[in-house]
Amino acid sequence: MIAIFTDFGVQGPYLGQMHAVLAAEAPGVPMVDLFPDLPPFNVRAAAYLLPAYSQYLPEAATCLCVVDPGVGSARRPLAVQADGRWYVGPDNGLFSIVIRRARQVRACVITRVPERLSASFHGRDLFAPVAAGIARGEDCPGEAVQAGTLVAPSWPDELAEILYVDHYGNAVTGVRADALEPDAVVEAAGRRCAFRRTFAEAEPGEAFWYRNANGLVEVALNQGSAAQQLDLAVGTRIRLP
Amino acid sequence: MIAIFTDFGVQGPYLGQMHAVLAAEAPGVPMVDLFPDLPPFNVRAAAYLLPAYSQYLPEAATCLCVVDPGVGSARRPLAVQADGRWYVGPDNGLFSIVIRRARQVRACVITRVPERLSASFHGRDLFAPVAAGIARGEDCPGEAVQAGTLVAPSWPDELAEILYVDHYGNAVTGVRADALEPDAVVEAAGRRCAFRRTFAEAEPGEAFWYRNANGLVEVALNQGSAAQQLDLAVGTRIRLP
Amino acid sequence: MIAIFTDFGVQGPYLGQMHAVLAAEAPGVPMVDLFPDLPPFNVRAAAYLLPAYSQYLPEAATCLCVVDPGVGSARRPLAVQADGRWYVGPDNGLFSIVIRRARQVRACVITRVPERLSASFHGRDLFAPVAAGIARGEDCPGEAVQAGTLVAPSWPDELAEILYVDHYGNAVTGVRADALEPDAVVEAAGRRCAFRRTFAEAEPGEAFWYRNANGLVEVALNQGSAAQQLDLAVGTRIRLP
Numbered sequence: 001m002i003a004i005f006t007d008f009g010v011q012g013p014y015l016g017q018m019h020a021v022l023a024a025e026a027p028g029v030p031m032v033d034l035f036p037d038l039p040p041f042n043v044r045a046a047a048y049l050l051p052a053y054s055q056y057l058p059e060a061a062t063c064l065c066v067v068d069p070g071v072g073s074a075r076r077p078l079a080v081q082a083d084g085r086w087y088v089g090p091d092n093g094l095f096s097i098v099i100r101r102a103r104q105v106r107a108c109v110i111t112r113v114p115e116r117l118s119a120s121f122h123g124r125d126l127f128a129p130v131a132a133g134i135a136r137g138e139d140c141p142g143e144a145v146q147a148g149t150l151v152a153p154s155w156p157d158e159l160a161e162i163l164y165v166d167h168y169g170n171a172v173t174g175v176r177a178d179a180l181e182p183d184a185v186v187e188a189a190g191r192r193c194a195f196r197r198t199f200a201e202a203e204p205g206e207a208f209w210y211r212n213a214n215g216l217v218e219v220a221l222n223q224g225s226a227a228q229q230l231d232l233a234v235g236t237r238i239r240l241p
Numbered sequence: 242m243i244a245i246f247t248d249f250g251v252q253g254p255y256l257g258q259m260h261a262v263l264a265a266e267a268p269g270v271p272m273v274d275l276f277p278d279l280p281p282f283n284v285r286a287a288a289y290l291l292p293a294y295s296q297y298l299p300e301a302a303t304c305l306c307v308v309d310p311g312v313g314s315a316r317r318p319l320a321v322q323a324d325g326r327w328y329v330g331p332d333n334g335l336f337s338i339v340i341r342r343a344r345q346v347r348a349c350v351i352t353r354v355p356e357r358l359s360a361s362f363h364g365r366d367l368f369a370p371v372a373a374g375i376a377r378g379e380d381c382p383g384e385a386v387q388a389g390t391l392v393a394p395s396w397p398d399e400l401a402e403i404l405y406v407d408h409y410g411n412a413v414t415g416v417r418a419d420a421l422e423p424d425a426v427v428e429a430a431g432r433r434c435a436f437r438r439t440f441a442e443a444e445p446g447e448a449f450w451y452r453n454a455n456g457l458v459e460v461a462l463n464q465g466s467a468a469q470q471l472d473l474a475v476g477t478r479i480r481l482p
Numbered sequence: 483m484i485a486i487f488t489d490f491g492v493q494g495p496y497l498g499q500m501h502a503v504l505a506a507e508a509p510g511v512p513m514v515d516l517f518p519d520l521p522p523f524n525v526r527a528a529a530y531l532l533p534a535y536s537q538y539l540p541e542a543a544t545c546l547c548v549v550d551p552g553v554g555s556a557r558r559p560l561a562v563q564a565d566g567r568w569y570v571g572p573d574n575g576l577f578s579i580v581i582r583r584a585r586q587v588r589a590c591v592i593t594r595v596p597e598r599l600s601a602s603f604h605g606r607d608l609f610a611p612v613a614a615g616i617a618r619g620e621d622c623p624g625e626a627v628q629a630g631t632l633v634a635p636s637w638p639d640e641l642a643e644i645l646y647v648d649h650y651g652n653a654v655t656g657v658r659a660d661a662l663e664p665d666a667v668v669e670a671a672g673r674r675c676a677f678r679r680t681f682a683e684a685e686p687g688e689a690f691w692y693r694n695a696n697g698l699v700e701v702a703l704n705q706g707s708a709a710q711q712l713d714l715a716v717g718t719r720i721r722l723p
Contacts, residue, residue, distance in 0.1 A: 001264055003257070009649040010251050010492045013535050013696075016485070016516040023483055023512035024540050030264035034257040040650060041705070053254050056357070056365075058265050069705075072680030116538070119680045121695030167250040168281060198313030198360045213362030214254075223282070223310075242505055244498070251492045271505035275498040294495050297598070299506050408491040409522060439554030439601045454603030455495075464523070464551075 002026065002135050003034040003057055005050060006066040006123065010036050017121070018064070018128045025132035034063070038164070039234045041069040044155060045163040047097045048174035052214040054085065054098070064131040065089035066123035077110040077126055078150065079134065079141055088131045090122070093153045100157075105147045108140040162188075162219070162236040169225025171232040172218050175240065177211035187239035188219045189230045205229075243267065243376050244275040244298055246291060246330075247307040247364065251277050258362070259305070259369045266373035275304070279405070280475045282310040285396060286404040288338045289415035293455040295326065295339070305372040306330035307364035318351040318367055319391065320375065320382055329372045331363070334394045341398075346388045349381040403429075403460070403477040410466025412473045413459050416481065418452035428480035429460045430471045440464075484508065484617050485516040485539055487532060488548040488605065492518050499603070500546070500610045507614035516545070520646070521716045523551040526637060527645040529579045530656035534696040536567065536580070546613040547571035548605035559592040559608055560632065561616065561623055570613045572604070575635045582639075587629045590622040644670075644701070644718040651707025653714045654700050657722065659693035669721035670701045671712045681705075 002022055008014035015036055022031050035053050038046045046067040054063050068075075068090045076091040082102035087095050091109070099105050110130055117125045130141045159174025166172070171188070180186075186193045186209045196208040202222035207230055212218035219238065220226050227233065243263055249255035256277055263272050276294050279287045287308040295304050309316075309331045317332040323343035328336050332350070340346050351371055358366045371382050400415025407413070412429070421427075427434045427450045437449040443463035448471055453459035460479065461467050468474065484504055490496035497518055504513050517535050520528045528549040536545050550557075550572045558573040564584035569577050573591070581587050592612055599607045612623050641656025648654070653670070662668070668675045668691045678690040684704035689712055694700035701720065702708050709715065 001261065003261060011519050012646070012648045013517040013531075014648075016514050016518065017535070017538070017695075019512075019514040020483065020485060020516060020539055020543075023514060027512070030260075030268070032257050032260040032264060034261060035254040036257065037252050049254075053258070056258070057261055061261075070682055073682035118695035120692065124695065164253070166253045166255075200311055200314035210361065211359075213258075213359035213365065242502065244502060271501075271509070273498050273501040273505060275502060276495040277498065278493050290495075294499070297499070298502055302502075405494070407494045407496075441552055441555035451602065454499075454600035454606065 001058055001061045002029055002031045002064055002131055003054065003061050004031065004064050005035045005038060005046065005053070007038040007040045007042070007046070008036065008066065008123070014123070017124045021124055021128040022132050025129055026135045029132070029135045038067055041067070042234065043067050043069065043093050044153070044159070045174070045234060047094055047155065048159050049163055049172070050087070050094065051098045051101055052216050055214070057085065059084040062086045062088065062131050062135045064123075064127055065094055066127055067094055068092065068122065071122050072119040077122065077130075079108045079110060079130060081106040086134050088127050088134065091151050093151045095150070096152045096155065099147055099150070099152070106140065107145050107147045107150055108142040109145050111142040160238050160240050162232050162234055162238065165227045165232065165234065169227040170218055170220040171226050171236075172212060172216055173238055175217040177215055177217050180217065180240065184241045186217065186219065186241070189232055189236060191230050193219055242299055242302045243270055243272040243305055243372055244295065244302050245272065245305050246276045246279060246287065246294070248279040248281045248283070248287070249277065249307065249364070255364070258365045262365055262369040263373050266370055267376045270373070270376045279308055282308070283475065284308050284310065284334050285394070285400070286415070286475065288335055288396065289400050290404055290413070291328070291335065292339045292342055293457050296455070298326065300325040303327045303329065303372050303376045305364075305368055306335055307368055308335055309333065309363060312363050313360040318363065318371075320349045320351055320371060322347040327375050329368050329375065332392050334392045336391070337393045337396065340388055340391070340393070347381065348386050348388045348391055349383040350386050352383040401479050401481050403473050403475055403479065406468045406473065406475065410468040411459055411461040412467050412477075413453060413457055414479055416458040418456055418458050421458065421481065425482045427458065427460065427482070430473055430477060432471050434460055483540055483543045484511055484513040484546055484613055485536065485543050486513065486546050487517045487520060487528065487535070489520040489522045489524070489528070490518065490548065490605070496605070499606045503606055503610040504614050507611055508617045511614070511617045520549055523549070524716065525549050525551065525575050526635070526641070527656070527716065529576055529637065530641050531645055531654070532569070532576065533580045533583055534698050537696070539567065541566040544568045544570065544613050544617045546605070546609055547576055548609055549576055550574065550604065553604050554601040559604065559612075561590045561592060561612060562629075563588040568616045570609050570616065573633050575633045577632070578634045578637065581629055581632070581634070588622065589627050589629045589632055590624040591627050593624040642720050642722050644714050644716055644720065647709045647714065647716060651709040652700055652702045653708050654694060654698055655720055657699040659697055659699050662699065662722065666723045668699065668701065668723070671714055671718060673712050675701055
């Protein structure tokens with residue numbers, strides 16, 4: 001299985017062109033758009049969402065990850081194997097949280113130069129063919145390097161910030177629920193949010209936090225949009241106890 | 242074939258995570274996002290759209306249906322076979338119109354408890370694995386119950402209301418075109434709409450109703466947005482003759 | 483492979499219903515949504531985007547193309563083979579630029595009348611089954627006609643106009659980059675845009691043009707939305723040197 005993580009969004013001709021390459025070069029391998037609309041250009045947000053949203057994939061899955069504001073510049077193309085699963089994408093910090101949390105890591109700098117390499121769409125021209133190759137069973141598609149040589153920003157272990165707002169208005173953070181006590185109160189935009197196990201446990205209109213289905217702290221409102229009511233957006237800081 | 246009906250929307254990590262489960266547990270079975278952006282939390286609208294939009298699927302299709310505002314509460318998880326086709330989802334009325342119109346119905350309450358069951362994403366953790374099992378040929382995945390014991394709200398046979406507005410601004414209702422005479426005039430937001438067979442038959446800017454490609458009465462405007470011009474939204478009542 | 487080009491958009495029940503037909507009638511053939519949100523009703527814009535975005539598909543790909551404001555009227559349904567690749571859709575000019583640029587063209591008017599033919603959704607009822615048949619290996623599904631008899635509007639070779647705005651705010655034109663000198667300055671909404679090879683080469687906030695990954699002139703802004711900053715929309719004219 002190839003799982004796509006990108007900030008391309010579901011509109012336009014970007015996902016589809018990557019799908020066409022994957023379908024041609026890894027026939028029969030299912031592809032899923034796991035998180036197709038990560039916040040644009042936001043490598044840090046994506047770095048925290050990646051481990052949370054790839055953790056339940058089969059171990060043999062290959063993650064094709066394209067949040068790449070520096071495409072066309074000198075950043076290196078990578079394939080990283082972390083606890084079995086492969087991640088393919090740019091060396092810009094995108095894999096740094098996955099790597100930090102993994103028990104076993106192997107890293108390769110991709111050296112293959114494709115016949116057609118546009119300046120702006122390495123997702124289609126470089127990363128998709130490499131991901132297809134790995135999904136077909138190829139090993140490290142380039143030069144093995146020490147994981148310690150990769151871009152590794154000094155980001156915190158838990159990122160107390162809104163990383164994504166979904167279409168219901170729920171606001172996902174970069175904090176793992178396991179890092180908080182169940183009676184912790186989180187403050188978002190000045191509003192105190194207690195823990196609720198489910199939406200049904202909250203009063204209508206009550207803002208609360210819950211452990212979302214991927215283990216992250218998520219700020220929500222029962223039968224309403226937390227983002228709208230509390231004025232939350234990608235980048236809004238939250239306060240932990 | 243597994244056909245997905247949900248209010249998750251096409252954005253975000255929801256559809257993709259269900260796809261990943263289906264691809265892993267029902268390999269080789271095609272999956273299609275039949276109606277991925279049903280109106281959020283609106284079980285009643287979905288109940289009327291479901292029979293209209295599933296009717297042309299192959300009879301062996303399994304419909305994975307997740308409009309589930311009560312996820313995490315006590316509502317029961319269901320698998321219903323109606324005229325051959327299976328429907329998997331919550332017992333909250335979502336299948337009540339399909340059932341009312343079917344000649345043959347079998348119902349099962351899902352008893353399987355998955356190893357991983359999040360409080361908020363039964364679409365991924367419970368309903369997708371059950372749909373995958375049915376698509377692989379499993380029979381009733383739980384305890385057979387009488388269809389008469391299922392949640393069955395006293396909703397009308399035709400719902401004279403806007404249920405969905407598409408991106409052209411066409412407004413789908415819950416009324417079957419067969420329930421109206423071809424010369425019927427429908428009133429939407431105070432505007433009288435005559436029947437037109439096709440968009441090309443209407444004058445530019447004229448509001449009209451037509452039998453949409455799934456047999457429902459749809460209010461439209463030639464070369465314009467009916468929703469915008471007539472101020473129609475999900476929930477707007479229409480008046481039948 | 484079946485590649486879908488349409489103005490249906492990614493929302494709603496349209497793409498999914500075409501997918502269901504393709505999955506049933508061309509089992510095992512991968513389908514990709516190559517460009518699912520072409521500008522609504524804009525046959526001319528689609529005609530220029532089609533060759534640019536289909537050029538990298540495998541030669542055996544079938545393009546299912548539905549931008550069809552005249553659906554239900556007398557326009558003819560077509561299947562056109564241009565330099566190997568098949569294109570299926572309405573005879574309304576949609577294929578005219580593909581045809582003009584092809585070395586070899588065969589055209590068929592589709593004569594098959596499907597059992598179920600709705601008045602408004604020929605994409606599902608007529609074009610998808612024909613595309614599925616071609617993908618399964620069928621030849622010309624109708625009556626061979628001379629390419630010269632097809633609708634062929636007198637549109638220019640390069641269309642100096644914004645055809646699509648993506649979710650980053652980049653604005654694609656109908657001009658091939660090969661038609662311009664690399665030092666050409668393009669004027670968009672009164673703003674002079676020089677050539678930059680990559681986003682990284684432009685100053686933050688600088689408007690520029692570049693050869694996009696499909697060979698078209700695209701107006702962009704480094705770390706910003708060109709569409710918003712320059713007030714560009716589909717239909718905005720640009721001035722070439």
